Structures are given as structure tokens and as C-alpha cells.
Amino acid sequence: MPDVNLSRAADEGIGARIARKRRARGLTQQGLATRAFVSRSLIQQVETGRKPATPSLVAAVASALHVDPSEIYGQPYGNEIGRADRIHESIDEMRRALACVDVPLELDVPPRSLGELAAEVSRVRRLAQDAQHSQVGDRISALITELSFHVNDSGDPRAWTLLNNAQAVAVSLARRLGYNDLANFGIERAAAAAARSEDPNLPRLAQLSRALLLMTIGAWDAGMKLVERAGTGMDLDSSESRAVFGALQLRAAILSARAGRAGDAWEHYGLASEAARQLPERAPDFYGLQFHLLNVAIHGVAVAVELTDFDEAIRRDSRLSLPTSVSAERRAHHEIDVGRALVSTGQWDQALRRLLRAESIAPQMTRYHPMARESVIRLIDHHRKLPEPLRLLQDRMSLT
Known part of the structure; x- marks a missing residue:
């Protein structure tokens, strides 16, 4: 079972996590600010929840503290306190499949034909675009393993192309869940396959x-x-x-x-x-x-x-209307971005509506997205009494 980050308070925001890690390093706010090349007031405002942490600040602080940004975000997230959920259960299999391209793992049945596997790659890619993380996790390791048999058996450039496509999907899933080390390893494997694809x-x-x-x-x-x-x-x-x-x-x-x-x-x-x-x-x-x-x-x-x-982000959003032909992943990510902008400008009700819309479009992606979670924590901190939709969203994100 992967080491899912469930040992800390489930509702701990990025600011609180920064403060905890800063103190563990024996640093003052000024000391961290100096190392991260930002102002002390920014560190103080983020730690106390008065200002949202941007990805840029998270990266700067992580570098200053010598940790991976996923630790500042609190990733990988578990869906229930004390228990890793199904999405994380696919990580170990994916790690083995990526590691064993040159010595493929044994299959219970012969691998499917390249034509069948091409169709499966297309299906998995669509699932990824729809942000169906669990379904991608259920399929991707077997797909990589079957394609590994083909590239070792025939060296067909088409097989290498399909393997690269499958590895790219695995990389995306690992990165989204916060497994940056696995994502980096997968990128190296995908680059090797790409070099033999003739594309x-x-x-x-x-x-x-x-x-x-x-x-x-x-x-x-x-x-x-x-x-x-x-x-x-x-x-x-x-x-x-x-x-x-x-x-x-x-x-x-x-x-x-x-x-x-x-x-x-x-x-x-x-x-x-x-x-x-x-x-x-x-x-x-x-x-x-x-x-x-x-x-x-x-x-x-x-x-x-x-x-x-x-303000510019909100203005640009006002001119957009996204049809359902745009992938769920893209539409949900857009709603999360707009939610961030609305939270940062104090438009709390509108922000909640956009985050709820993101969740309705792509539930798994939204519940695992660090900026969505941070925006929800900011909304929770703002309200003395939580509106029922926010309370329910808090529960679904396991932020209680």
C-alpha cells in the first residue's frame, strides 16, 4: 500500500503546513522569507490564512525548506481518514509496470494485438481527459505491461508509439496525485519510448x-x-x-x-x-x-x-462559455482557476459556486486538486457558520 499522507490533520491548509515545517527546521518567518526570496509579511499572511498560497510561493518555500512541493500541499491525499482510497492502490502496480518495460511482468493471458491495444490507449486517454482517475488507475498498468511485451518481441515502432502514449497517461496520473518521483521516472521511460517511435x-x-x-x-x-x-x-x-x-x-x-x-x-x-x-x-x-x-x-x-x-482572470472568464465538447479535465480546471480568483478577491459565494461546478464536472480531479482544496479551506475559514453546500463539500474532500 502506498504511503498516503493521512497522519496530519485532514483540514490543515497550506499556510499551517508551511508554519509547521518552518518551525521543524528551526526557522523564523523572516528566516524562511529570506531563503525563499519573498517578504516576511507574505509568509506571515499565508501562514495565518489571510492570503492564499500560490503555486509559485509553494515552490519557493519548498525549495527553501528542501522538501518536495507535494509535502507543502499535503499530497498524496487520502479520501478517508485512516485509509488510503482506491486511486492510490494502483500506484504500486503502475510503478512496477513502468520499471519492467525491458523485462515485462507475466500476464495471465497472451497480450492483445496492437490494434486492440491502440483502441485501449484511446479509451484510457479519453478517461484521463474526463478526469476519471480511478478508472485510469485500474487500466494503465496492464496496458503498459502488454505493450512492453510487444516492444520486446517485435521492436515495432508502432508499439513504441503506443507505449509512449500509455506512459504519458501514467505520468499525468502520478503527477496529479502528488507522486512527483514516479512522474519523473515515467517521463524518463516515455522519452526512451519516444526515441524509438519514429514520430x-x-x-x-x-x-x-x-x-x-x-x-x-x-x-x-x-x-x-x-x-x-x-x-x-x-x-x-x-x-x-x-x-x-x-x-x-x-x-x-x-x-x-x-x-x-x-x-x-x-x-x-x-x-x-x-x-x-x-x-x-x-x-x-x-x-x-x-x-x-x-x-x-x-x-x-x-x-x-x-x-x-x-481581475483580468475574472474579466476573461466572463467572455467564455465552455461547451461539453471541451474535456471534463479542462472545464473543471478552469472552474478551479476562477474559484481561486474569486476567493482572492473576496467574492466568496461566487467562488463556492465555481468550485461546486468543478466538482460536478470532475469530482475526482477537484477533490484531489491542491488549489481546489486550498480554496475550500479559505472558504471554510471565512464563514463562521458553514453554508450547507460548503459543509458537504468539506466532507467529500475529507477536510473535517
Whole structure:
């Protein structure tokens, strides 16, 4: 059973966790602020719950305290006090499957054909886009193991491509649940598979995935270097390559925003918008990137949120209407971002509505998302008497 973080108070917010870890290191607030290159007043406000902790601050504090950001977030989360839930039960199997690509684990029955496995990769990718974490966890390890048999048996580039796709889904799940070490290991495996796939875009996408993990741990400059390296020398004549280039620019926009570089963030956002406008009107979803003009607009809200320009984020959101054709993962993430902006501007009722909407769209993702949980804790701290919808959400997140 994985070591799920259930030993601490379930309702402990990021600020309280920072304070506890700071004291354990023997640091004053000023000492931590100096190490994290932020002001003492910011540390004090976050620790006392008067100001929300941004991902940028979490990364800076984690670096200063020499811990993984997942420890500041309190990840991995368990769904019930004292018991790891089903999602975490898939982690050990996924770790074994990723580790044993060159010596595949034994299967009870012969592996499915590559055609059948291609269909299964598509199904699992759709489940991931719908934020069905448990169902992805139930399927992904067996899928990686079956594809490992094929790559060892035939070395078929198509098998390597499918293996890379499955490993990328595993990486995403591990990162979302807070297993950053496993995500990093999976990225290395996915990059190795990409190199044998004969698809020139897959190695670039492996770098894109790695840049996202670097963003999670606050390595902004390293992440930007990876994105720049991945985009160097791209042939943009095909729609597939333009979609990859656009996705790289969106990653660069968020990285720049978290680093506080507003000019760079909006410049990369503009390049992504241009790439999206150059795609055919009904282009397929290349590589599962969901790269299109509406997704770029969603990222515009995210860029503003990461820059803590909450008024701009709310203004951009007011112009958006997301149809159900946009994946549940994208729609729920957008609602969480807007919820963060509304909490930060003191619009408590509207924030609760958006967070409840996120949960209705993608329950598993919302309950495990560190910024959703932090926003809910801020709402709880604000109310002397909890509204019933907030109390029930608190219960579902096990924040009691």
C-alpha cells in the first residue's frame, strides 16, 4: 500500500503546513522569507490564512525548506481518514509496470494485438481527459505491461508509439496525485519510448511533460529551457507540428507567469493563439493535446491567475462559455482557476459556486486538486457558520 499522507490533520491548509515545517527546521518567518526570496509579511499572511498560497510561493518555500512541493500541499491525499482510497492502490502496480518495460511482468493471458491495444490507449486517454482517475488507475498498468511485451518481441515502432502514449497517461496520473518521483521516472521511460517511435513530435512532447513537472517543483528557468529546446528546429508545415508548437507555447506562458514575467507570459500566449488560428477548423485532437482556440482562451484565464491578476482572470472568464465538447479535465480546471480568483478577491459565494461546478464536472480531479482544496479551506475559514453546500463539500474532500 502506498504511503498516503493521512497522519496530519485532514483540514490543515497550506499556510499551517508551511508554519509547521518552518518551525521543524528551526526557522523564523523572516528566516524562511529570506531563503525563499519573498517578504516576511507574505509568509506571515499565508501562514495565518489571510492570503492564499500560490503555486509559485509553494515552490519557493519548498525549495527553501528542501522538501518536495507535494509535502507543502499535503499530497498524496487520502479520501478517508485512516485509509488510503482506491486511486492510490494502483500506484504500486503502475510503478512496477513502468520499471519492467525491458523485462515485462507475466500476464495471465497472451497480450492483445496492437490494434486492440491502440483502441485501449484511446479509451484510457479519453478517461484521463474526463478526469476519471480511478478508472485510469485500474487500466494503465496492464496496458503498459502488454505493450512492453510487444516492444520486446517485435521492436515495432508502432508499439513504441503506443507505449509512449500509455506512459504519458501514467505520468499525468502520478503527477496529479502528488507522486512527483514516479512522474519523473515515467517521463524518463516515455522519452526512451519516444526515441524509438519514429514520430519526430513524440520526443518534443516528452520534453513538454518534463517541463510541466519542473513547473510543479518551481524550476521555472529549467522548464523554459526545455520548452525552448523542444521547439527548436520544428517543421511547422503540418497541423500536427503546429499543435505541438502551440502546446509548447502555452506551457511557456504558464511557466513565465509563475515566474512573474508578465511580458513573456503574454508573448508566448500570443504565439499559441496564432498557432491555433492556423489549424483547420475541425482539426482532430493531435496527440491528445486538446489544442484549439477555445483551449487557448482557457489558458488565458490561467495565465492571469498565475500572475495574480485576478481581475483580468475574472474579466476573461466572463467572455467564455465552455461547451461539453471541451474535456471534463479542462472545464473543471478552469472552474478551479476562477474559484481561486474569486476567493482572492473576496467574492466568496461566487467562488463556492465555481468550485461546486468543478466538482460536478470532475469530482475526482477537484477533490484531489491542491488549489481546489486550498480554496475550500479559505472558504471554510471565512464563514463562521458553514453554508450547507460548503459543509458537504468539506466532507467529500475529507477536510473535517
